[in-house]
Amino acid sequence: MSFSIPASQSKIVLRQRPEARVISTLGQGDSTFEYVTEKLPSVAEVKDGHVLIRVEHVSLDPAMRGWLRDARSYIPPVQIGEVMRAGGVGTVVASKFPGLQPGDQVSGTLGWQEYAHIPGKACEKRQVAGGSTLLDYLGPLGSSGQTAYWGIFDVGAIKANDVVVVTGAAGSVGSLVVQMAKLKGCKVIAVAGSDDKCKWLKESLKADEALNYKHADFKKTYREVTQKKYGYIDVVFENVGGEVLDLTLLCLKPGARIALCGAIADYNNPKPTGLKNYQTLIAMRAKLQGFIVFDYAKRYHEAERDISKWLADGSLARKFHVIGDGAKSAKEALQLCPQALNDLFDGKNVGKMVVKVAEPLR
Ligand SMILES: NC(=O)c1ccc[n+]([C@@H]2O[C@H](COP(=O)([O-])OP(=O)(O)OC[C@H]3O[C@@H](n4cnc5c(N)ncnc54)[C@H](OP(=O)(O)O)[C@@H]3O)[C@@H](O)[C@H]2O)c1
Structure with a gap:
């Protein structure tokens, strides 16, 4: 060259x-x-x-x-x-x-x-x-894909038919998590910040539900959907933290797992307010686990193998x-x-x- x-x-x-x-x-x-x-x-x-x-x-x-x-x-x-x-x-x-x-x-x-x-x-x-493409190494084959894969399959330990909530669902990590959970046969409730994003999540990524957290009636709708329609949540892939996570704590099934990937709602906030509803973790015997993708570095090749296959056969969109x-x-x-x-x-x-x-x- x-x-x-x-x-x-x-x-x-x-x-x-x-x-x-x-x-x-x-x-x-x-x-x-x-x-x-x-x-x-x-x-x-x-x-x-x-x-x-x-x-x-x-x-x-x-x-x-x-x-x-x-x-x-x-x-x-x-x-x-x-x-x-x-x-x-x-x-x-x-x-x-x-x-x-x-x-x-x-x-x-x-x-x-x-x-x-x-x-x-x-x-x-x-x-x-x-x-x-080479660009995929900044997306599904890079840190976002690895984070989605290990967070949902290892930390979240999803099983077929689990009710899974994904926040920040239209972003880089979240959009991959939505699709990976669907590939596993889960019911996916996606949360994102605009109606257009929700439309994309439902129509293109096949989320079962997509809720806009900026809508005035979001809290009510979220509780109705997660509790009444789906019978509470098994697994949460949490990208956002803050108020939505606090609300989620009220909607967990016994034994629920929360994979705490990020807290973008508070990254710019010099004084985060914290979670008020954390005591439900006790009553529901639920697990809230933070993780850092680098800890899986020795196993990246496993995720890369699966993700490459999904990209090639069209089952994962980016x-x-x-x-x-x-x-x-x-x-x-x-x-x-x-x-x-x-x-x-x-x-x-x-x-x-x-x-x-x-x-x-x-
Ligand atoms: N643990 C790890 O190893 C690891 C590795 C990579 C990434 N992460 C974390 O994963 C999360 C997602 O990262 P990403 O790279 O995929 O970013 P991203 O989701 O592509 O972009 C950030 C998105 O967050 C949403 N957002 C921003 N401020 C918000 C707020 N106050 N409340 C709710 N949503 C808000 C926005 O979408 P809306 O329109 O929906 O608001 C925005 O598009 C981040 O928290 C990041 O730190 C963790």
Whole structure:
């Protein structure tokens, strides 16, 4: 592959930690991030054991808001001045790592930047099989798919005919969970934030019910559906937390399992209010279990095998919400990332949100 590496690149680095939502303007006043340019290594200057990757798409994840917080967590926070951490896919353009060659397609933590100069062992070579694309490694074959798979099958331990509630159901993880639970033969009640999303969940993803939590009568409808129509809930895949989770606690069957995947309702909230109805966990002998997808890393190949098969035979649909498609340059596309992160919290996406940084080389 012949490709000429430019002399410099642009990237988005953390400037200061936000109190609540990120401030999406760049490099002024309270801005969370700033845009910088830096010199790129030439082919000869690539470090031993490293690769230089041309970043083509970067992932936007609610978890990024947590990575900006200087607090103990499952991963250290992004430091001030560091490139914003983000999953990404791209093509190797120079390599001093024996396992990777220029032209190889890879995924990894590439960051909000045009090129990632990282250890070769920190990224995965992707041999894109029929029925999938490199972009799928940011969606169903990436962290979202792994999270959905292990969360619903292992933590949630679903069985055929279980009544399953999925919150954040029209998002990246949620939309995959809905379909995986249907593949298992469960009855799925999806919760999402617009009528259009609910229509998609019912008509395209075959959710048995889809309820808009923004409707004024949601609480009443939710209790009627989960309790009267379906006889209470066996399994919850919880992406959102907050008030809806609190309400769900009143609608559980004895022995219910709640796979606590995320709490996006509270990520921007400096003072979450907590759950008032937690005592029903005792009465219902229910289990509320948090999980982090990385803990399943040694078993990712199992999920990848099943998900690839479902993608190839059409039993699993994926949807990407691509930002930056019309951008004139990688620099312009990268500058859209901070606002795109806020857009996730405003529910502007259906399916997996990504920013297209550059036209894929193949
Ligand atoms: N545990 C793990 O290892 C792991 C791994 C990956 C992701 N996660 C978690 O999984 C969840 C989903 O992640 P994702 O990448 O798939 O994001 P996503 O669902 O594609 O995007 C976020 C969605 O959350 C909904 N939302 C935002 N603010 C909300 C609020 N206040 N109340 C209710 N819904 C709200 C929005 O949809 P609406 O229009 O429906 O509001 C939005 O589209 C997140 O909580 C994330 O942190 C956990």
